[in-house]
Amino acid sequence: MSTSLHHRAIENLGTRIVTGDLPAGHVMLAEQLEEELRVSRSVIREAVRVLQSLGLVETIKRVGIRVLPSSSWNPFDPLVIRWRLAGEGRGAQLRSLAELRSAVEPVAAELAAANAPVKLRHELVDISHAMREAGHAGDVPRFLELDIHFHSLLLSGSGNEMFANLMGQVAETLTGRTVHGLMPDHPHETALQWHVDLAEAVAAGDGPAARDASDRIMRRTMAEMEPTWTEQPRVFIPVRHH
Incomplete structure (x- = not known):
């Protein structure tokens, strides 16, 4: 209690x-x-x-x-992210997270292609195909669960512990987009295919192809969400002098 x-x-x-x-x-x-x-x-x-x-x-x-x-505030904490996504500053929070992911995930994908354990590579491919099935079926809760797992595996597979520690932030972003009605019931076929392409590139150890597929996913995500933040001001954190 x-x-x-x-x-x-x-x-x-x-x-x-x-x-x-x-x-x-x-x-x-x-x-x-x-x-x-x-x-x-x-x-x-x-x-x-x-x-x-x-x-x-x-x-x-x-x-x-x-x-x-x-x-x-600690902008990386999943609780702060969730609270910001629930308020009027949702667009600005989505923009910050999308820009962070755009900077990190393509690099993480390339690193995963070089470093990920074999088991993780196979799991990533399996998840990408399951995502396509859930997307076609319009099973939103299942798709969200798989989407979070997919991007978490990618960050983990990079072998960079700082990237891997962004899993919670990515999970809150994807959950927030779904909860607040910013994800389609049936994801676009192209986006589903890009997730498969990304997984297969990682499995094959093709770093440039993995990075390219991840970059395409993130660019599409940014384009889809841009209307939510057009009018939202940016946050400029003061530089502290040491």
């Missing part, structure tokens, strides 16, 4: 901060939050600790819990 209360408190406060309901500079008191969310002090303390780790709040002695500006 305490775990679900803890989760609910994090979701409640995190969503309100990221959507701007609790703006930067806003100060909250633990006792007020206890009363408002009807939870114990220990649940609030744990929730605040998580939000602090994400860069959303800071605690100030004899003042309270202060909301921090978006430039302080």
